[in-house]
Amino acid sequence: MRDPKPLGSATLLGRHHHEIGALASTAEGPAAVTLSRGGAAKTYGHTEPNEDAVYFARGRGGWLLAVADGHHGSTGSEAVIDHIASALVPDWTGASPLGFDPSTWKECSLDVLHDCGRAVLRRAAENGVAPAPTTLSLALIRPQESALGWISMGDSHVFCASPDSVEELGWPSLERKDRHFLGYEAASREGMRDRSLAGYRELGENCALLLATDGLSEPNIGVEHPAQAVTDALAESARCPAETRALVLAKALSAIAMAAQVEHRAGDNIGCAVLDLRGERAD
Numbered sequence: 001m002r003d004p005k006p007l008g009s010a011t012l013l014g015r016h017h018h019e020i021g022a023l024a025s026t027a028e029g030p031a032a033v034t035l036s037r038g039g040a041a042k043t044y045g046h047t048e049p050n051e052d053a054v055y056f057a058r059g060r061g062g063w064l065l066a067v068a069d070g071h072h073g074s075t076g077s078e079a080v081i082d083h084i085a086s087a088l089v090p091d092w093t094g095a096s097p098l099g100f101d102p103s104t105w106k107e108c109s110l111d112v113l114h115d116c117g118r119a120v121l122r123r124a125a126e127n128g129v130a131p132a133p134t135t136l137s138l139a140l141i142r143p144q145e146s147a148l149g150w151i152s153m154g155d156s157h158v159f160c161a162s163p164d165s166v167e168e169l170g171w172p173s174l175e176r177k178d179r180h181f182l183g184y185e186a187a188s189r190e191g192m193r194d195r196s197l198a199g200y201r202e203l204g205e206n207c208a209l210l211l212a213t214d215g216l217s218e219p220n221i222g223v224e225h226p227a228q229a230v231t232d233a234l235a236e237s238a239r240c241p242a243e244t245r246a247l248v249l250a251k252a253l254s255a256i257a258m259a260a261q262v263e264h265r266a267g268d269n270i271g272c273a274v275l276d277l278r279g280e281r282a283d
Contacts, residue, residue: 006089009057011081014050014074014269023254027247030276031056031063034250038215038267039258051132052213052271053077057085059093062142065273067156069135069213076132076183079123080116084138087115092140100149105200109151112138113182113192120183133181137170137211141275146203153196155179157216159230161208166227166234171197172217207278208234208249215270216257222268229256238278246276 010026012035017024020041025034033054042049051070056063066084070077092098100108116136124131135154141147150158152170160167171179180195210230217226233252240248250272261267 006057006059006093009055009085009089011055011085012053012271013078013081014052014070015048015078018049020267021258023251023258025247025251027250028056028058030246031058031065031274032246032250032276033271033273034254035271036254036258036269038269039261040265040267042268043266047073047132050074050269051077052215052269053081054271054273055081055085056273056275057089057093059089060095061144062093062140063275064089064093064138064140065209065211065275066136066138067211067213067271067273069154069156069269069271070132071134071181073129073132075123075127075129076120076134079119080134080136080182083116083119088112097145098142098147100147100200102200105149106198109196109198110189110192112151113153113196114187114189117182117184117187121185124183131183131185133183135179135213136182139209139211139275141203141209143203143277147200148203148206148209149198149200151196151198153192154181155214157210157212157214157226159210159212159227160206161210161230161234162204162206166230168227169199172226173197207276209275210249210253211273212253212257213269213271215261215268216253218268221261221264221266222257223260229253232256237276242279245278246274249276250274
């Protein structure tokens with residue numbers, strides 16, 4: 001069943017958050033998002049102080065998380081989040097089973113990425129500015145179906161935490177130097193097959209999903225071992241009451257990234273979206 005509106009959602013956009021060292025946050029139940037300009041000033045060329053965007057939505061069938069890291073402006077990351085909220089969330093978080101398997105999810109991911117790229121281009125044309133290519137990391141969690149799906153383009157992270165380990169599922173897991181972005185006129189659906197990563201599997205005993213933009217791990221800016229940062233944030237938040245655990249988890253991971261930026265005297269935007277299922281399953 002398609003739900004016209006999510007039961008709950010939250011969006012944080014970089015253009016609203018320009019103060020170095022400040023951290024915006026919001027949460028609902030087991031989901032939370034955080035966003036910061038960073039712990040220090042950027043030392044590389046950039047168009048806007050904060051070009052990231054983060055999002056979560058809850059429906060009767062599950063949760064969707066997304067983080068986007070814009071380049072050359074914030075319009076690209078905003079356009080992608082807006083497209084996800086309007087075009088994907090009503091079906092993907094609705095009550096009706098989706099029926100994905102790993103093969104059909106991969107093919108669907110190519111449609112999603114291509115449509116998101118076109119959304120970036122449309123937004124630039126509407127605003128009369130040059131396109132602002134963006135990364136995207138997205139996770140869909142359907143607890144009643146014990147299903148986890150993810151889509152990754154660019155160097156933003158998707159971490160999946162079980163009681164015993166933290167696994168990187170996104171593009172950085174390939175340990176390749178190349179990275180690709182949404183929002184180029186020449187990009188084709190099929191061309192995204194080897195430039196993105198998508199997976200679909202049982203949710204199993206996984207206890208948390210954490211998405212983060214590359215302000216967490218950018219060399220000489222963020223942390224050297226991002227999976228360890230996730231482990232540390234999980235440990236810090238484990239002591240908190242269940243009703244605040246997701247928010248503390250997202251804040252803790254952001255704080256670790258920002259502290260590394262202060263130490264390096266070089267900053268980057270850091271956005272996080274988390275779903276904390278420790279001790280429960282989302283409705």
